[in-house]
Amino acid sequence: MLDLAKSRWHPIAAAHDLPLRHVFHGQLLGREFAVWRADDGYVNIWENRCLHRGVRLSIGINDGRELKCQYHGWRYSNRTAGCTYIPAHPADAPARTITNRTFAAVERYGLVWSAEEPQGEVPEVSGFAEGKLLALRAIPVNAPADVVAAQLTGYRFQPSGNIDGSAAKVAVEASNAFSVALRSSEGDASTLAVLFVQPVDSNRSVIRGVLDSEVEGAARLAVLRHHNELLSRLRVAVEAEAAREPAPAPLEPIIERVSPELAEMPEETTHGRKATIRVQVTRKWSAADGIAGFELRPLKGLLPTFQPGAHIDVHLPNGLIRQYSITNGPGESDSYVIGVKLERDSKGGSTCLHETVREGDVLAISEPRNNFPLRRDAIQTLFIAGGIGITPLLAMAQALNNQSLGHELHYFAQNQAQLAFPEKTKTLGASLKPHLGLSPDQTGAKLREILSGYGPDKHVYLCGPGPMLEAARAIAAEMGWPETAVHFEYFKNTNVIDDSTSFEVALARSCMTLTVPAGKTILEVMRDAGIDMPSSCEQGACGTCLATVIEGEPDHQDVYLNDAERKSGTKIMTCVSRAKSARLVLDL
Amino acid sequence: MTETRCKDQVILDLWHPLAALSEVPAGVVVGTILLEERLSLACDGTGKVAVWRSRRDLPVDGPVDISAVAGTLPVKLAYGYVWTSLGNPPADIFPIPEYAEADRRKLNAATFGVNVSAPRAIENFLDMGHFPYVHTDILGAEPHTEVKEYDVEISVDRDEILATRCRFFQPMASTTSDGGADVDYIYRVPHPYCSVLYKSSPMDETRLDVIAVFLQPVDQEHVRAHMLLCVLDEDNEDKVIKRFQQTIFGQDKPILENQFPKRLPLDPRAETPIRADKSAIAYRRWLSQKGVTYGVIPAAT
Known part of the structure; x- marks a missing residue:
């Protein structure tokens, strides 16, 4: 039965368990969750484990936009659960794929619902009007969910409109292994109660009851107390019954392994000049005189995690590719907002965005890249x-x-x-x-x-x-x-690029030697040879196509490297820079 | 020999700490647990100590004449603690030469119970990145969060891990400091469940304070942590020095007890290391190479 339970939606918290900046510790079928609501209202249900050293994120800090682990201050973004900052290495942008496991979250009937592998929608309850319900206090029970649900069919209570009465008739309207719907009536008063049983573990459950009508003021307290007392009594009986059977072994949820490349903390690997994400322009406005703001939302799923300083490539309808920085604050992860200045000497990029692209249009963008990372260890x-x-x-x-x-x-x-x-x-x-x-x-x-x-x-x-x-x-x-x-x-490289030289490039790790002729870049020659190399602006400004030089003297023509980096001779931007020596050996 | 609950011969053959000698009353049975076995120990007040598997006829807190106890376990007195072994222990316990220096203060700062495996506690002891977050304004403070590059080696002859050139900014490096400074550290792991750190002494810049943690594995997911201080400090009372270290450990305890799983996973893909975790990566590999299985989740082979 509990195998089937994985694909069903279960309530794991009441909506009121997620007050401002709180992190709630939830559990379903043996798996722990860190549940938190961001200031924008989004409910996050995550594996309750920091990917770094396994510390529970339910003891972490919800700053309204990101969740910060208590142990080493790793920050994870609202929605995506992607890591945005690793304080031990302030100069590095974290590999974007450091992303915690997330689970589906739906708020309905005053409860927060989740599932390991959800199929279909959160169950429809006839007679329940959203927003006009009363969620009861959750009652934990040390017993298997089906035992609890079976006992709940015998639950007897007074309708909310006649709480002091004693002659209510209670009818079972529906029941299954994880919920029971009961209607209590006495005189004119009638209340529908649906009692959901959350399978916390093989031998632990939580009863989450919801009544079909709101009750205000002192009467509300009386109704809550009425159910609290009756359900607590029921708990004692159910636990006594369950204790007669041997307790089933606790469930052991499978914790996913991190990807092999993360296990060794390698260089970030993103390839090519690809635009894998489709976004819709959901808002276009005048962000300032001569500057258009664009709000880009994903057509499906979530946008990848971004870090401050990151940019995206935007592939324009006219075939041009332009880079724009993401302006969003932390945790603002439902869309990317970019600003585009109309350039007087536009070659077609900014003109196209200002004049052609409209709200509702779909654009292709790359994943965000961060070659301008922000240290957060400065005074x-x-x-x-x-x-x-x-x-x-x-x-x-x-x-x-x-x-x-x-x-x-x-x-x-x-x-x-x-x-x-x-x-x-x-x-x-x-x-x-x-x-x-x-x-x-x-x-x-x-x-x-x-x-x-x-x-x-x-x-x-x-x-x-x-x-x-x-x-x-x-x-x-x-x-x-x-x-x-x-x-x-x-913004751009205004140097006049001299591509008249010709030289040899040896790729140390690929065991390949290529000839770069005049008029072609190192990047182009490598691409022609089938080497997948990430790039973005392709004019020596953004830093994406950086390579490490092992031997030879680079002829720097970019504007990305600083003077010390240029002098060291160990880095090269492969999209514009060339060689002063006859041969360059790159660590590729 | 008696059947043991722990099946890890590497761990059974080690010396394990049981108690600070200064805290064992003379002639009275003290009970403790090591590797899921109930043990008893007692001293006679003249420096002789006996350890044995607990017996009904020698109840805890009752009187005992240790010269009359038969069937005792091996005993060592080292660094102020009583050590024993449930297997065939080596002749010597790992060396801490500084312990012999006459001008050092030597104290058991505390013995703390922690609901975590011994290897998780060792990793925490080796870790600098958590200082600003867990020991805020004492051993570290935001925004000084960077773990600078350091060196780690596994010394083959000494069979221990050595991390050197470690530096971290500390706003209050010890009881005798009155300001922030970059503090130098050296870490040693000479025993799967013991670690020794050396840090700049605020009293004498040419010498290093020594702080060690000796973990007594109660079972795979519970330890008693014995903390040795061997420091240069002529001014502060014992209780002041101890309180500083107890504060630090009290801050680590809730973090350690919220690590999941409690046993240390040795599969490199179980968690996400960063460069700052070099010493922990070396430690996990070293445990794997030794074939340690107790207190860890071995990597699938």
Whole structure:
């Protein structure tokens, strides 16, 4: 019977068991759940185990957007249960596939329902009007569910409208192995009670009763007490009966193993320039003067977990592929929100999004990639955004704000009307510092002011137009900021790419030597040879196609690597950079 | 020989701690449990100790003359504790040379019961990443959460795990510290259920404090943790030094008791390690190589 039970929906909690920022410990058929409601109302039912070291997530912290494990502070996103941050390695973006197991969750009849392998819908109860019901206090019973359900057919109670009476007639309207529907009538008063039996384990159950009508005020308490007393009495009888039989062995739920690549914590492996996700534009609006906001919702299922700083490739109807940063705050996992500035010299990307793409349109996007990860171990974090460069920094500032970590968001724009996403920036309070209408010289002076006073454990993140980034990086260096504390992301690579050289590339792990002719990139030659290499912007700005150089001298033409990384000669962006030596050996 | 409940010969042949000698009253039977066996021990007040399988004629709390007890188990006194074995133990217990240094304070900080397997408790002892979250504002504090790269080796001649070059930011490194500092650690695992750590001494920057945890496996999912302090501290009273360590351990206990499963899974795919867990990865491999099965869930072969 309990095998069949796996495919059925069972109540595992009452809706009122999930108050604001609480994590409820649930159990079904021997399997423990961490159950929590995010501030956006979504009910999460997860395996009650952190994937790292097995600590129960029911003792974790629900911050309204993410669930944080008590042991090492790993953060898991609302909805997807994907890990968004591993504090022990603040400079790394966690592998996206670190995702906890989730279970179906439906709220109905004042109860939260789940199932291991659900088939069909939560059972329909005739005579139950949603929102006008009364959920009784849950009664735990040390007995198998079918024994409890059988005994419940003999449950006798007064209708809510005549609680003090004693002559109610009770009729069984329906019953099965996991529920009993009873109608109690006396005089004009009549109440339908459905008692669901949650099989917690082979020998443990919880009776979750629901009455067909709400009761207000003092009468409500009297009704709840009436059932509490009667069901408690029934519990004593059922437990006495169950104790006569030998207790069945507890169920042993199977905990899924993590994927083999996670067992060794390898490099992240995402391949190609693929757009595997279909989203619908559910909202398009003017996020600021010249900036369109797009809300993208998945056609089916959930969107993958994103981290602050991550971007997606958007494949446009005109065939172009463009990269946009996700602006969402932590836990805002039902859609991705991007901001697109209409470029005057648009080659068709921003024009297409502004003029052609409408609400209701379907777009193909890639999984989010994070080549601009946010450390959260700084004492103070400065974000410096120029214009549309606000988008990745907005996601980052919201993440630090959610964790109450010190930060300032300096936002440079021409005027108030050009400040994008006011509804999001407003939540940052005083940490938002707009700087409006400054000339290049004034911008330089302001950057100097912002970047003065470098100290240990301070980090700065820059995103904006090329000239502003160049200025900010130069000022930071002058003011004593080490390169390791200065993080930046360019919109695009404005360097003129020299692809006139020809050289050889040896791939150490693939045991392959390829010739890169003039006019072709390393990435293209590798693709032609069947090597699957992830890429995104393909112009040396986003960092996706990074490879490790084992031997040879790279000819850097990207804007992703910082000067120290360039000088070390150990990294190369394969989409634009080439070789100064006749041969490069890559760790691929 | 008597049939034992534990079938893991590697574990049976080890020396296991039972009690701090200073806490065993003279001439009175003390009861305890090791590897699911009820044991009794007593001392005579002159430094002689006997351990035997509990017997009706020598009830716990009753008087005993240990010279008259027959059929006793092997006994060692080391680092202030009484050790015994249910198998064929080696001649010596692993060395802690610093214990012999005359100017150190040597204390049993506490003996705590914990509902967890011994290997889970060892991993917790080796772990630095939890300091800001579990020992908030004592051994760590957000946002200083990074576990910097460190080195781990399994020493073949000494048959122990050694983690060196470990550093972690601590806002209050011990009772004698008054501010935050990057603290250096060395960790040793010289015994499947025992670990020794060395950390910067706030009193003398050229020397290291020694803190060890010796786990007494009550059964596969319950331990008694004996904590040895061997520290440089001339100022604080015993109870102050002990209280600091008891606070730390009291913070770990509820986390350990909420780990599922309680036995340590040795299958590499059971949990998700990160680089910070290098020492734990080495420890799990070392247990697998030794063929330890007690207190662990062995990897499927």
